[in-house]
Amino acid sequence: MHFPEFDFSLDALRALQLDRLKAALAHAYAHQAPYRAKCVAAGVQPDDLRSLADLRHFPFTEKADLREAYPFGMFAIPREKCVRIHASSGTTGRPTVVGYSAKDIDTWSELMARSLYAGGARPGDILHNAYGYGLFTGGLGFHYGAERLGCTVVPMSGGFGERQVQLITDFGAHGVLMTPSYMMAIADEFDRAGVDPRKTALRFGFFGAEPWTEGMRAEIEQRLGINAIDVYGLSEVMGPGVSCEFADAKGGPTIWEDHFLPEAVDPETGMPVPDGQPGELVFTSLSKEAMPVIRYRTRDLTRLLPGEATVMRRMAKITGRSDDMLIVRGVNLFPSQVEEQILRDPALTGHYVIELTRTGALDDLVVRVESRTSLVGDDIVRSTTELVRRLKGMCGLSAMIEIVTPGAIERSMGKARRVIDRRPKA
Numbered sequence: 146m147h148f149p150e151f152d153f154s155l156d157a158l159r160a161l162q163l164d165r166l167k168a169a170l171a172h173a174y175a176h177q178a179p180y181r182a183k184c185v186a187a188g189v190q191p192d193d194l195r196s197l198a199d200l201r202h203f204p205f206t207e208k209a210d211l212r213e214a215y216p217f218g219m220f221a222i223p224r225e226k227c228v229r230i231h232a233s234s235g236t237t238g239r240p241t242v243v244g245y246s247a248k249d250i251d252t253w254s255e256l257m258a259r260s261l262y263a264g265g266a267r268p269g270d271i272l273h274n275a276y277g278y279g280l281f282t283g284g285l286g287f288h289y290g291a292e293r294l295g296c297t298v299v300p301m302s303g304g305f306g307e308r309q310v311q312l313i314t315d316f317g318a319h320g321v322l323m324t325p326s327y328m329m330a331i332a333d334e335f336d337r338a339g340v341d342p343r344k345t346a347l348r349f350g351f352f353g354a355e356p357w358t359e360g361m362r363a364e365i366e367q368r369l370g371i372n373a374i375d376v377y378g379l380s381e382v383m384g385p386g387v388s389c390e391f392a393d394a395k396g397g398p399t400i401w402e403d404h405f406l407p408e409a410v411d412p413e414t415g416m417p418v419p420d421g422q423p424g425e426l427v428f429t430s431l432s433k434e435a436m437p438v439i440r441y442r443t444r445d446l447t448r449l450l451p452g453e454a455t456v457m458r459r460m461a462k463i464t465g466r467s468d469d470m471l472i473v474r475g476v477n478l479f480p481s482q483v484e485e486q487i488l489r490d491p492a493l494t495g496h497y498v499i500e501l502t503r504t505g506a507l508d509d510l511v512v513r514v515e516s517r518t519s520l521v522g523d524d525i526v527r528s529t530t531e532l533v534r535r536l537k538g539m540c541g542l543s544a545m546i547e548i549v550t551p552g553a554i555e556r557s558m559g560k561a562r563r564v565i566d567r568r569p570k571a
């Protein structure tokens with residue numbers, strides 16, 4: 146088994162990208178009316194693009210454009226030619242709908258197989274897939290990729306914690322596929338069942354769909370005895386498998402640049418920032434038929450890093466989304482920063498929520514976090530005082546810490562809900 150794209154030279158990659166980019170722009174301009182309208186308004190057309198750098202002159206595609214075109218207005222092929230539709234739940238308003246041609250599904254399966262292989266899965270491995278099956282891209286995306294690679298896939302979906310433990314153990318799964326927060330919940334289920342996950346056949350897990358920190362990675366690797374791989378993607382661009390880490394190097398997901406051209410931009414001004422600098426990720430699909438996206442603003446904040454295992458660039462772990470950023474008493478705060486501080490205390494777990502309320506004009510920040518075992522007296526005081534001190538040192542905010550008993554925080558089967566904002570809306 147070999148993926149020739151891992152051996153691309155930089156020149157070959159850039160030449161391929163330019164060819165594909167020209168075709169992608171022409172396709173979107175010709176068949177995606179909302180994007181053509183944006184180009185016309187901006188006074189640009191596909192012929193204006195002569196180099197990869199020229200892409201910066203083209204308009205962005207935003208989530209709002211997809212919502213406005215609901216349901217099928219962004220499709221660039223006739224709806225009858227779409228073999229699959231996915232949609233993101235859309236916490237507010239209309240869901241975001243994405244369509245796939247047969248060739249798109251084929252490309253996606255191939256990129257998922259590539260991702261799984263890069264992260265250490267091999268043909269013949271048993272993969273326990275607890276990502277949700279349905280409109281969410283996680284379940285089916287991994288499913289098709291696992292089959293393509295030649296793995297035995299167990300299409301478990303989320304829920305039924307005890308059953309998850311039983312099947313992982315009895316079937317001898319080599320790899321697990323689920324969100325990192327759900328992995329933490331399943332680790333607790335292992336404890337409850339009295340099964341040591343380190344003694345099962347598990348070697349690796351592919352974790353994504355939500356931000357997670359290096360602290361969370363260390364926790365998962367230690368508790369499960371596996372290699373924890375970061376896999377990233379979003380439905381608007383394809384689904385999981387836009388980028389994935391390599392098993393040995395880790396160090397941030399490698400972006401499959403032959404299919405997705407990344408940029409990082411200043412989230413405020415939209416101006417490109419140089420590689421290595423923090424910015425918002427922007428993707429242009431290079432091969433999609435049904436729903437190409439040109440300069441799609443992901444809202445995800447990270448840095449583009451030089452290639453390591455291949456010439457394709459990597460992205461640093463996502464620190465958060467620009468729309469997840471909390472402003473507490475005027476201070477910008479991401480849930481991942483709080484998580485990093487929590488997990489520095491071995492007595493605390495990654496099960497936490499941040500609650501914001503307001504007394505008078507002032508915001509109150511409450512961090513509720515589960516302890517590993519039921520803490521008593523002095524230990525609670527010590528962990529609380531330490532966390533207050535670390536949070537204060539990190540962002541200057543005084544937080545109220547509530548350490549709760551194991552199991553007290555609601556578990557999610559998919560993306561964890563980390564923030565409860567009870568402040569009155571402005």
Ligand code: DLL
Pocket residue numbers: 233276281282283352353354355356357375376377378379380381384385386443445463466
């Ligand atoms: O979450 C696709 C996916 C499924 C990726 C399974 C990985 C594994 P959406 O529901 O459209 O698609 O949500 C996409 O989730 O813009 C990020 O904010 C976040 N996200 C996805 N992967 C990661 C990751 C799927 N590895 C949104 N680290 C993205 C941090 C992630 N955030």
